[in-house]
Amino acid sequence: MNEREIIAHIAALAAPADGRGLIRGIGDDCAVVDRDGRHVWLLTLDTLIESVHFDTAFHPPEKLGRKAVAVNVSDIGSMGGKPRFALMSVGMPRDFDPLWFRAFAQGVSAACGEYGCLLIGGDTVASPQGLNFSLTLIGEADADKVVYRQGALPGDTLWVSGHLGWAAAGLELLQRGIGGDDETFGPLRERHLDPRARVELGSLLGESGLVHAMMDVSDGLATDLAHLCTASKVGAQFFAQTLPGGDLLNRAAALIGADPLQWAIGGGEDYELLFTATPESSVDLLALGRQLGLPLTPIGTVTAGAGVDMLRSLPDGTTSKTAVAYQGFDHFRSGR
Amino acid sequence: MNEREIIAHIAALAAPADGRGLIRGIGDDCAVVDRDGRHVWLLTLDTLIESVHFDTAFHPPEKLGRKAVAVNVSDIGSMGGKPRFALMSVGMPRDFDPLWFRAFAQGVSAACGEYGCLLIGGDTVASPQGLNFSLTLIGEADADKVVYRQGALPGDTLWVSGHLGWAAAGLELLQRGIGGDDETFGPLRERHLDPRARVELGSLLGESGLVHAMMDVSDGLATDLAHLCTASKVGAQFFAQTLPGGDLLNRAAALIGADPLQWAIGGGEDYELLFTATPESSVDLLALGRQLGLPLTPIGTVTAGAGVDMLRSLPDGTTSKTAVAYQGFDHFRSGR
Numbered sequence: 204m205n206e207r208e209i210i211a212h213i214a215a216l217a218a219p220a221d222g223r224g225l226i227r228g229i230g231d232d233c234a235v236v237d238r239d240g241r242h243v244w245l246l247t248l249d250t251l252i253e254s255v256h257f258d259t260a261f262h263p264p265e266k267l268g269r270k271a272v273a274v275n276v277s278d279i280g281s282m283g284g285k286p287r288f289a290l291m292s293v294g295m296p297r298d299f300d301p302l303w304f305r306a307f308a309q310g311v312s313a314a315c316g317e318y319g320c321l322l323i324g325g326d327t328v329a330s331p332q333g334l335n336f337s338l339t340l341i342g343e344a345d346a347d348k349v350v351y352r353q354g355a356l357p358g359d360t361l362w363v364s365g366h367l368g369w370a371a372a373g374l375e376l377l378q379r380g381i382g383g384d385d386e387t388f389g390p391l392r393e394r395h396l397d398p399r400a401r402v403e404l405g406s407l408l409g410e411s412g413l414v415h416a417m418m419d420v421s422d423g424l425a426t427d428l429a430h431l432c433t434a435s436k437v438g439a440q441f442f443a444q445t446l447p448g449g450d451l452l453n454r455a456a457a458l459i460g461a462d463p464l465q466w467a468i469g470g471g472e473d474y475e476l477l478f479t480a481t482p483e484s485s486v487d488l489l490a491l492g493r494q495l496g497l498p499l500t501p502i503g504t505v506t507a508g509a510g511v512d513m514l515r516s517l518p519d520g521t522t523s524k525t526a527v528a529y530q531g532f533d534h535f536r537s538g539r
Numbered sequence: 540m541n542e543r544e545i546i547a548h549i550a551a552l553a554a555p556a557d558g559r560g561l562i563r564g565i566g567d568d569c570a571v572v573d574r575d576g577r578h579v580w581l582l583t584l585d586t587l588i589e590s591v592h593f594d595t596a597f598h599p600p601e602k603l604g605r606k607a608v609a610v611n612v613s614d615i616g617s618m619g620g621k622p623r624f625a626l627m628s629v630g631m632p633r634d635f636d637p638l639w640f641r642a643f644a645q646g647v648s649a650a651c652g653e654y655g656c657l658l659i660g661g662d663t664v665a666s667p668q669g670l671n672f673s674l675t676l677i678g679e680a681d682a683d684k685v686v687y688r689q690g691a692l693p694g695d696t697l698w699v700s701g702h703l704g705w706a707a708a709g710l711e712l713l714q715r716g717i718g719g720d721d722e723t724f725g726p727l728r729e730r731h732l733d734p735r736a737r738v739e740l741g742s743l744l745g746e747s748g749l750v751h752a753m754m755d756v757s758d759g760l761a762t763d764l765a766h767l768c769t770a771s772k773v774g775a776q777f778f779a780q781t782l783p784g785g786d787l788l789n790r791a792a793a794l795i796g797a798d799p800l801q802w803a804i805g806g807g808e809d810y811e812l813l814f815t816a817t818p819e820s821s822v823d824l825l826a827l828g829r830q831l832g833l834p835l836t837p838i839g840t841v842t843a844g845a846g847v848d849m850l851r852s853l854p855d856g857t858t859s860k861t862a863v864a865y866q867g868f869d870h871f872r873s874g875r
Contacts (some may be wrong), residue, residue, distance in 0.1 A: 204635075204637045204640070206663055209629065209640065209663045210663060212640075212641065212644060213627070213629075213644055213647075213658070213661070213663075216644055216645065216647070216648035216658070217648065217651075217657065217658035217659070223623065223657065224623075225624070225657055225659060228657065228658075228659040228660065229658070229659065229660050229661070231660075233660065234624070234626065234659035234660035236624060236659070236677075238574060238575070239574070239575045244580075246624070246626060246659065246660060246675070246677070247626070247660065248584075248626040248627070248628050248660065248661050248662050248673065248675050249628070249662045250628040250630055250662050250664050250671075250673060251664075252630055252664050252665065252666050252667075252668075252671075253668075254667060254668070255664060255665050255666065255667065256664070287559065287560075288561070288570070288572060288582070290570065290582060290583070290584040290675060291549070291584070292584050292585070292586040292673050293545065293549075294586055294588055294671065299540075301540045304540065304545065304548075305548065308548060308549055308552055309552065311549075311552070312552035312553065315553075321553065321559065321561055321564065322549070322552070322553035322564075322565070323553070323561060323564040323565065323570035323572070323582065324564065324565050324567075324569065324570035324582060324583065324584065325549070325565070325584050326584050326585050326586050326673075327542055327545045327546060327549075328586050328587075328588055328591060328592070329588065329591050330588050330591065330671070331588075331590060331591065332590075332668030332669050333668050335586075335588075335630065335666070335671055337584065337586060337628050337662075337673035339582070339584050339626060339675040341572075341582070
């Protein structure tokens, strides 16, 4: 079973919505539950596991605490919501370092403050084999402003915020111990160590009413775009040369002999927002990005049909087309 | 740092309630958040870690799935709420056994159905070092019917539902491979493997208006009663001979040479309810227990002051008094 098969199996066992206030269950960045008829609550739960999601050898504890909050807040923001409450489960070996833990907790607290959510509960458990942290985030939104993965329409323009591939590049630099003394690559390293959730952008996009479908890029563009297309029952094509990796990604790739395109489409953990809107909304969307000081880039088009294709202009003037759906991170890939 | 110090550290960093609808943050079985002025939501998050909370050598996966739900539902029930929604994070090694996982998921699904909650989301992650499962439960209650740990008054009678020490005894029998073919001890083993959350009792007690303070017994009577007393700013004394271990606990103790009293006060994981009420409520409470077919036992008294004392009648006719506060399970005890 791979990750999608596990989730599909759980979703099939989960009871369907039955009028008890559940608006959206398994299958989006958050579950959506009615609060009072006009507002909804968004609920998400994410776990970070030592040696899978982070390496304490180079991940400072305060930044890890910040990241544990940010990756959950990102799921709230990607549906247009605002974070309100957080619960945290802390699993640590019995001989954990109290100084490490205090710095981690400080990071959690600081990030909760910055994103405007209150830490209201949780759990502490012994975890002899390594650290693990689970956070539940509860967000709020106007019921009619929530943006789902479903809703993308053929002809829509595909957009992505910020830069793609930076977290993957930063992680590889950190793992290989390359460029650590070069401040140039700081933004790549920081994207892995201390990512920011695009909660302000998500909220503005939700309020704008311009966006048909949205999610965050946590498993890589190829996988997350395929999720969005599956949920919307559409296909998509994007243009390799328009992906916003930026010169910095190319320089890092040149330094260590990597392929910047692989980072950009398969890397994951960028926590940028991926969304679709009609081409007519483009001017407004670009203006919104300028207002936030965050680049928003059109990268392709939603198509009728299914699947995700990457188009690439070749030196001979022709265009190659490659199917790339779900070629991102899968926790259980080796189990296939 | 021990478990209480970790929680206190996190609670100190957590922002205080600021009018955004938070009624109760860290420090109770659940956090409590306003829903619509009349109803509240109860939120809890618990994690189960392989080799700490369960041993797959003798824990059937379906029962483990049921338990993962029950231990969270117990926190909802112990505040008088009804479970509504669940989120689950599943951490498994990449080479996990799909048959094991399907049985586990079946148990989660069945327990959600029995307790009346919908599984609405979650996360799946690779966890190379072993299995771990985090569940968030969201429950609902009338705002004026929620019962907190605080509220116990000097002179109150202390009550506990069902039996104490059974889960600890069952676990020890399973770990030592003793009595496995003896159906007599089945109820002890089942209490560890497949505990029931007292959600119906908790809800009835909340609605009765008779109960001043309540929590579930998850870390053992000595620890959980100390939590209740600390939250209520009172002390307590209980009578060793009145603890509802039952003859079955004594027989298991005799079989393996253990002390049944240690199981009853320090064992944990019974998920029974511990609560206080005025002595005048006793008749009504006993009737409520009979109605549910569940014994409710008065075990002691709330006192002015602080601390938890165990009283024990000695053969010479005198009574011994022993301070036992917090002598239950602490995940980080060795770190003290």
